[in-house]
Amino acid sequence: MTEDLIIQTIEPVTHDLGGFKVHRTLPSRPRTMVGPFIFFDQMGPARLDIGTGIDVRPHPHINLATVTYLYAGAIDHRDSIGTFATIEPGAVNLMTAGSGIVHSERSPSAERAIGPELSGIQTWLALPEADEEMDAAFEHVAAADLPIVQSGGATARIIMGELWGAAAPTTTYAGTIYADIALAPGASIPVDPGADERAVYVSMGEASLDGLRLEPMTLYVLRPGIAATLRSEQGGRVILCGGEAFATPRHVWWNFVSSSRDRINQAKQDWTAGNFPKVPGDDKEWIPIPEVPKTVSYP
Incomplete structure (x- = not known):
């Protein structure tokens, strides 16, 4: 049965960031992308100490779009095109790096005062080659503006x-395609059969796919075109993601994604030389380029 439904199972690599953990399934040695998704992180869930918070200092991106989606907590986003936006549960922050952007992510002061919660999914989407060097952009979509389907x-x-x-x-x-599916105890929903490539991921609780138990924090790449049903006996939260298959590979090194290795090498040089733009209101700190990054593709 597994072979009929699942073509690949990707277990997470877990990083302890001090106060919370991040579980990463893309990119991985078995697979770099599912549709345009080239990075898939689950943050938390965690409750941080009072007076502390997350402080992701300014850092650069190229040739990708980042998507931040929270289950709990809040994050202040600032970037080099002048954006300031606070994301809260159920909303979406879409930051398009294009030719280059720098941003920071920090816990709001109100959250620090009570001990911030942190729980959510952060993904990166590779851009089509024609859009890789587009102008940087930012978009916030409120939770109320995202459609809800009940079944x-x-x-x-x-x-x-x-x-x-x-x-x-x-x-x-x-x-x-990208959806957050909340399954009440005893609930079920058919998996939409569209898209070239699809994957499901249980972020909380438990779920099964046509009777196959899905391990939490594991990315299951579905066989193209299969129709199947997600179910949960005790309740769970499942992400469905994917989209069109890319005809050309993408390379990943640290925060840089591109169809060109030379472009990534140029971005490394530019960040080291200080050639990226600054983040207004958060320009005193930055993350130095690592000698050995935790995020890489495996050609």
Whole structure:
């Protein structure tokens, strides 16, 4: 049965960032991308100490779009095109790096005062070659503006793309599907069979796919075109993601994604030389380029 439904299972690499953990399934040695998704992190869940918070200092990106989606907590986003936006649960922050952007992510002061919660999914989407060097952009989509689909006791919020006949207003550059599915105890929902490449990921609780138990924090790449049903006996949270298959490979090194290794090498030189723009209101600190990055592709 597994071979009929699942073509690849990707277990996470877990990084302890001091106070919270991040579970990463893309990129991995077995697979770099699922549709345009080239990076898939689950942050937390965690409760940080009072007076502390997350402080991701300014750092650069090129040739990708980042998507931040929270289950709990809040994050202040600042970037080099002048954006300041606070993301809260159920909303989407879409930051398009294009030719280059720098941003920081920090816990708001109100969250620090009570001990911040942190729980959510952060993904990166590779851009089509024609859009890799587009101007940087930022888009915040409120939770109330994302469509909700309800079926069989399941509630699915469409984060990007079109699923089950409902379309999110979030900008896409390549064909993309992305949904947060909350399964009540005993609930079920059919997995939309569209898209070239699809994957499911249990972020909380438990779920199964046509009777196959899905391990938490594991990315399951589905066989193209299969129709299957997600179910949960005790309740769970599942991410469905994917989209069109890219015809040309993408390379990943640290925070840089590109179809060109030379472009990534140029970005390394530019960050080291201080040639990227600064983040207004957060320009006193930055993350230095690592000698050995934790995020790389495996050609």
